[in-house]
Amino acid sequence: xxxxxxxxxxxxxxxxxxxxxxxxxxxxxxxxxxxxxxxxxxxxxxxxxxxxxxxxxxxxxxxxxxxxxxxxxxxxxxxxxxxxxxxxxxxxxxxxxxxxxxxxxxxxxx
Amino acid sequence: xxxxxxxxxxxxxxxxxxxxxxxxxxxxxxxxxxxxxxxxxxxxxxxxxxxxxxxxxxxxxxxxxxxxxxxxxxxxxxxxxxxxxxxxxxxxxxxxxxxxxxxxxxxxxxxxx
Numbered sequence: 001x002x003x004x005x006x007x008x009x010x011x012x013x014x015x016x017x018x019x020x021x022x023x024x025x026x027x028x029x030x031x032x033x034x035x036x037x038x039x040x041x042x043x044x045x046x047x048x049x050x051x052x053x054x055x056x057x058x059x060x061x062x063x064x065x066x067x068x069x070x071x072x073x074x075x076x077x078x079x080x081x082x083x084x085x086x087x088x089x090x091x092x093x094x095x096x097x098x099x100x101x102x103x104x105x106x107x108x109x110x
Numbered sequence: 111x112x113x114x115x116x117x118x119x120x121x122x123x124x125x126x127x128x129x130x131x132x133x134x135x136x137x138x139x140x141x142x143x144x145x146x147x148x149x150x151x152x153x154x155x156x157x158x159x160x161x162x163x164x165x166x167x168x169x170x171x172x173x174x175x176x177x178x179x180x181x182x183x184x185x186x187x188x189x190x191x192x193x194x195x196x197x198x199x200x201x202x203x204x205x206x207x208x209x210x211x212x213x214x215x216x217x218x219x220x221x222x223x
Binding site (some may be wrong): 031090097098101 | 137142144152153154155156159197204206208209210211213214215216
């Protein structure tokens with residue numbers, strides 16, 4: 001039981017490039033979330049999903065898209081990366097209430 | 111939206127109890143208080159949560175005041191591995207049934223040998 005895993009762990013992009021972050025969970029959780037954490041700050045919700053095929057916007061959704069084609073996977077996409085998207089990205093999943101987090105992806109946009 | 115206020119940093123001697131305070135004066139009646147911690151920028155680790163009653167598990171105890179405007183996380187016997195940033199969070203239920211965890215900047219707890 002791996003819990004929540006994230007791929008990749010690190011990535012460096014140039015401005016304007018695109019990429020997809022993958023989150024996978026093996027706990028059969030309905031809800032999945034993407035957060036970002038900037039230096040010295042707490043986490044902020046980007047997008048979330050309440051089940052396969054559904055997505056919704058969080059606090060800071062601009063510049064990101066998401067998809068939940070399979071229950072166990074939640075993808076976060078950056079279509080045209082900007083330096084302001086340099087951050088650590090965390091994925092989480094939950095059955096209903098308590099969220100469990102992955103190890104994070106550190107993204108740098110030059 | 112409910113927000114929390116925590117001290118920026120605290121020290122605790124190894125083996126002693128660590129008491130981490132949190133103010134959440136604007137919390138609504140059906141909003142839960144959660145505590146997570148983050149070690150070396152790893153993913154946040156769930157510790158404990160509660161609504162109005164005090165709670166205890168294998169990691170910690172949570173004491174919530176009767177008016178629910180503040181709470182205290184207690185680590186009964188702090189070890190060096192408990193050095194981390196501790197977040198007190200109000201869980202807000204979204205209209206879809208999902209939850210948003212409003213993270214603040216947390217308290218950096220340093221356990222001293």
